[in-house]
Amino acid sequence: MATSRLGEYLQGRRAQVAPSDVGLPEDGRRRVPGLRREEVAMLARISVDYYLxxxxxxxxxxxxxxxxxxxxxxxxxxxxxLHLYRIGGMTPSPRHQGSIEHADPQLLALAEQWDRTPALILGRAYDVLAANTLGRAVFDHLQPGTNLLLAIFLDPALRSFYADWETAAANVVAGFRFLEGARPDDPRIREVLRTATENSREFADLWRRRDARGKSHAAKVLLHPEVGELTLRLQAFDVRSAPGQQLIVYHAQEGTRTADALRLLGSLTATRSGQRDDLRGRTS
Known part of the structure; x- marks a missing residue:
């Protein structure tokens, strides 16, 4: 008889797993559904007594x-x-993930509906995995496939793109430290950290400060080459379908010059896209 939340959870979950689900034979003599205690112990490589x-x-x-x-x-x-860890009195470390990440297509499809709201999807090492149409237009130097941290320190164009580059740089380093703390052995995080350290003294100096904080509500002032100064509020959301990824959404207050500039930029982008489609149609 289970006498703890942990015991009750283990008992309930093993009843939901059929032997065939884990590669064990069905012997037809089971009095209760699911796995036996000794089977769970064997699969977990712990003693039956300890599991009991x-x-x-x-x-x-x-x-x-x-x-x-x-x-x-x-x-x-x-x-x-996560629930098992919580009732076991611990906090889990992130599960190992492969080095290649992809944005959730449904999440990107949702973001594409925001014609006045730039959005980026960042990976667990600040790789830009995807952006909606307006996001690509605003952040021309942060196209999918680039890395936010490396671009800020190694792409000269971004030094004039951020009105306050020093603050933007300090914030991205603090955010990366926060990510690194959750996944210190992640290969992609280690790779980005090594590249930044070897190629930017400014990054190395900021990294030694050991500031750590996640992305949160903040204002960004950007100097866009086509529509001028943009003052945007930032909101960061964790992507539940892909732990470690973040959806970064930027918005402007209605009635401001920035809101008008975003509408203009969206219109320019749509016009160019239409022209490219028309050109492709003529040459195909």
Whole structure:
């Protein structure tokens, strides 16, 4: 009988996993649905006695290695794993991800509907994964495939694009430190950190300050080459479907010069797109 929230959760979840789901044979002699305790213990590579103590509430603080192993054995998704860690009294470290990231197509499709709101989707190492049409028009030097941190320090054009480059640089370093703290062994984060350190003394100086803070509500003043000064408010949202990614949305107060400039830039971008489509149609 489970006597803790952790035990109840483990008991309930193993009942939802069929032996065939984890590559075990169905022997037809099961009195209860799901996996047996000894099967979960075997899959997690822990002793049956230890697993029994977990379910019975006699062991309430398993290690992170045990929680990860149980997450895999019980086929938990990211939310299930997070819940297991919480009731086990711990905070999980992010699961390992491959070096190549992609933006969620549905998220990008949603952002494309915002014709007056520039938006970027950033990866876990500040790679620009995608941008909506207005986002690409505003941030011409931060097209998908570039890295925000590296561009700010290594692309001379961005020094004149940000009205207050020093503050923008300090903020992006503090944000990157915050990301690095959550995933210190991530290969892409290590690669970006190494490249920035080796190629920018200014980055290295800021990195030694050890400021760490995530993106939050902030105002940005940008000097756009076509429509002039833009004063934009920034909002950052975590992407639940891809932990570590962020949706960065910029907006202008209605009735301001910036709001008018965004409408003009959107109109110019649409006109150019139409002209390119027309040219392609004539040459095809």
């Amino acid at each position: 103590r977990l379910e019975q509430g006699r062991e309430r603080r398993p290690s992170s290695q045990v929680l990860d192993a149980l997450s895999d054995a019980l086929l938990l998704d990211d939310d299930g794993r």
